[in-house]
Amino acid sequence: MLFVLVATGVFLFLAWALDPHRAEPGPLERATALPNVDVTRGEEAVTIAPAGDPSGVGVVFYPGARVEADAYVASWAPVVEATGVTVIVPDLRLNLALLDRARAESVVGLAPDVETWYLGGHSMGGAFAARHLADDTDVDWAGLVLWASYATESAELSDRDDLRVLSVAGGRDGLLSPDEVEGHRPALPDSAVTTTVEGMNHAQFGAYGDQPGDGRPEITDEEARTTLASTTADFLAP
Template sequence: MPPRRPATAAPPRHRPAGRIRRRVRAIGLGALAALALVMVGFGIWAHTPYRADRAPVIDVWANGEVQVQYLDEGIVMSPAGDAAALDSSTGLVFVPGARVEAHAYMFQLSGVVEQHGVTVLITEPTLNLAFFDTRTLEQFTTAAPEVDRWFVGGHSLGGVRACLMTPGSDAAGLVLFGSYCAGDVSGSGLAVLSIAGENDALSTPAIIEQNAALLPVDARFVTIEGANHASFGDYGAQAGDGERTISSEQMRAELTALLGELLG
């Protein structure tokens, strides 16, 4: 019987280059489609903010002691009528919380304009998110050149952004509504007022206390009874928040008194 020839290995199979290119192209197109969906979803999310309640905004417009202007820097509320005679040279640049319409803070902040003559500028961040607005404090204060002493503040994420605006600026102080600093400003020498809501389930009083060491040792901490996270503006209920047991008018009175002590 003749010897059997050893079996030879089958030659390696090579995938055609065209097939590989098609697969790579399909993967790339799939990744781009997924990225596009994420971007569209983010855009829709960012462009559907918590809308301001209409009635409080109308109240501000009807208030003869408050002049409202819409400028490139933001919504400016300045003293008018008898309030103009208070002759305050103090201003507050205020940054809204994430996805909260700037108008939602007009009523709550108008009290310090009316009763203490303070000029208030509420910023209108890109995509309704404070971190997309990288302007400096000085780029906002151009809206009211007659004011020579400026404070900066914000609500929630807006407060975090306000903290980042203070280094290297001429800010006299910092105001936080249901917020805290993410960086250390303890050595800044700023006058700081931190206001918490008793029933705030988002920026809870406990979280604010945990981050207190990042603020100057003489920072003032106040908790408003019955207030939740959304009480600092007028935009309805906010997902994940606690129960609110304080009215909008009561909240405005509390904030006006506290801000007046710092700014007035």
Template sequence: MKKLFMRGLLVMAVVSVIAAIAFYSWAMATYGPSEELQQLVQLDEVAVVDDALVFEPGEAARNGIGVVLYPGAKVEGAAYSYYAQQLMNEGVTVIIPAMRLNFALFSPNVAADYVEQFAHIDRWVVGGHSLGGVAAAMYAAEHEVDGLLLLASYPSDGTNLREATFPVLSLSAEYDGLTTRADIDASKERLPKHAMFVEIAGGNHAQFGMYGAQKGDGAATISAVEQQEAIVTCTLEWLAQ
């Protein structure tokens, strides 16, 4: 009986190791920045601070607003560089942290590290794309923030922000096959009544970044840059309120 028990433990251990290796391999198969993005942004010139990409205007151009943006699952932070650069050009500091195993849910509190380091920022917004937005909402529920930005995302069932007083912007897309209109509508009960909801006409899920097509997504009827520009405009208008 003892030998049978030990053999069972060994089998379970082997299965666990194989499962962990398989998950690690899957998580490392990331969505990187598209060729189009690489033509628009000089990625090798982007500053890196503690593994985060930092888009910071010159001191004279800063408007005191900082955005910590959590990437979507398996999406490299560089895929959001065009969006970040456009916000930077308007005086906003944008920080895109690296996530453990490329999943923001494994690093939901990483924004706190940069809030401490960038003490000159007066107003902090935390946000994220898809699963990154789920983690950002978790962070906002437990920390002091000045805004929550959801890109094709929504709070999880366990995150209740109904009583939150900070501003919330939820951006969705008409042809998003992964975060649907039904998902966004259902999330409204977990967000404050003053939350703003904007749908990008013709957009899809993957074009909230610039990393190419994503399995299960709908087909956009606008270009990636057009969707990015719409997202930038909505974000800046919201931040200016």
């Protein structure tokens, strides 16, 4: 009986994890069609790179829990277009950063021309990106980009004056409120840049449709992505 219960639990977990939120076709197609951005779908990641000269700055960005990597192309493409940064969004084991937080160390090889690397993520992806920066890493990470996320106490990056950090919250986020994000602020360096996009909910940080438990947004998806891109581009601009 115990074996049956365990097997059933494992099956249900795998079924849940392997059925991620998919990228919405419209935003993905529009982002892919931008003339100054090259989007490459590889076997292990999606890469969003400038069509012209790269800036030498790169970001490895972890998706939120059970969200496929392609769902962040629409959010990152305008940042790439504005700054020339290269962004790699890796496919994670079972679509969970919890199981693959060191994934960034291997995918940086997909962009050998990048000289300065940032790590980041959305929601759970950001939390485990922060946790990875607290470990011994092979890559000399320059900073952290958190979208609707936070560094846990176990990450404890408050004394990492070598890291540049951006934390963006959504004012209508029903899964991680701005107050909750602010509650974890002490785990970040004093120099961290923190901001809230008013009217933006949790799912609008990507382009994968509605998410159960989320708040009702007060701005359109396009308005949310435009403000998010501008804020992130200002932070990453060389």
